[in-house]
Amino acid sequence: MSEINPKDAGGLIREAVEAAGELTHVTTQEIHDPRDGTTAIVVVSPNGVHALDPAAFDKYRLAPMERVGTAKWTTLESFIEHTNRFKVDTASAVFARDDMATAKLTTIFDYHQSVADGGDRANLRHRAEYAFPFSDQWKAWHGKDKEPMAMSDFAQFLEDRIVDIDADGVPSSDEAKAFVAAINGKMASPSKLIELARGLQVYENSVLKEARNLSTGEGQLTFESTHVDADGKPLNIPNLFMITIPVFARSPDYFRLLARLRYRKAPGGVVFWYELWRADLAFEQAFAAACEQVKEQTGLPLFVGAAEA
Known part of the structure; x- marks a missing residue:
């Protein structure tokens, strides 16, 4: 192995430093988009060309360039x-x-x-x-839409939401009127629904007999009850009622929605539910x-x- 002359050592070191400097040399340049002349700043290094993030300048500005x-x-x-x-x-x-x-x-x-x-x-x-934001009334009625409920639960729901029931009961659109006529609808008033709710609570644990009047659309429930305060009179069940509620929270506009009243026998008694008819129309109007x-x-x-x- 040959020895390095001390006189040549300094030159070799200088060359190594210069070579290292070339390898780590970094510059910034401006480039221009040929389509519209937009200028961008890029960093050129031995590892390639990289665009400089414009956000790097934002903290030095006295005011932002634009609202974001x-x-x-x-x-x-x-x-x-x-x-x-x-x-x-x-x-x-x-x-x-x-x-x-x-x-x-x-x-x-x-x-x-x-x-x-x-x-x-x-x-x-x-x-x-x-x-x-949907109104509390909309969320309450939509939340229970088509959900079967036990007698006591259904009665409680009706009493809690009775202020939403429309006393007039007259459909506000031609489509709704046609639907009522097509199903031979029998509309329930708020007082009728309260009567129904209280009757359901009274006969909650009774034995049920059911009949339906096809000409009027009413259902009739007769209970054979062991309750001392039950007189065994039939409960007439209408098949429709109407609610008047706002679609959106804090809105002054109220909309009428038809609801079909449904029930069926179940092993534990009778379950009730309702089905809102074309609630999407009210949403679209609101x-x-x-x-x-x-x-x-x-x-x-x-x-x-x-x-x-």
């Missing part, structure tokens, strides 16, 4: 007020999701400008949202009314569907 983020409101009024505060008439738009499970409104403040105003695109990063209110009070275009991601 999504404000989420719990009342329609606040959603409208916020939209009016930040809207740009030629570059903002409202989008409505009409799915009952996830109904909401979204304002995109920095949406694309119209073609008439130059058609400039935007980042779509400044938004407001309003997720429609949703459409809210959308119309937003259009009128903001002056912005409203599209039913989802915007670009």
Whole structure:
């Protein structure tokens, strides 16, 4: 093995340092998009070319370059007020999701400008949202829809929600009127349902005999009871009742919904339930009314569907 001359050692060290420096040399450069001339800063190193994250400059700014983020409101009024505060008439738009499970409104403040105003695109990063909250009445009636209940439970439910029962009992739409006529419907009043609920509580543990009047749509339950206060008179069961409730929380608008009253014999006695008829129609009307209110009070275009991601 040959020895290195001490006189040459310094030169070898300098060469090694220079080589290492070349390997670790990092520079920044500007590159330009050939389509529109947009400038980007990139970092060039022996490992390749990497774009510099623009967010690295944000903490040095005195003010943000643009508004970003999504404000989420719990009342329609606040959603409208916020939209009016930040809207740009030629570059903002409202989008409505009409799915009952996830109904909401979204304002995109920095949406694309119209073609008439130059058609400039935007980042779509400044938004407001309003997720429609259903009313307590809607949640209560929907929560028990088509759910069989024991006599005592059904009676308790009717008494708890009796203020929602419509005393008028007159369908508000031609479709509902046609449905009532088609099934030869017999409408129950609130007092009739209270009578029914109390009767069910009295005869809760009784032996049941059932009959149904096909001409009137009424069912008739006769109980052979061991209760000392039971007189054995039949309970006439109507097959329809109507509720009047708001669809959305804090809404002044109430809607009439038909409910079919159903029951059947079961090993443990009688079970009752109801079936709401076309509740989706009430939702659609309430949703459409809210959308119309937003259009009128903001002056912005409203599209039913989802915007670009």
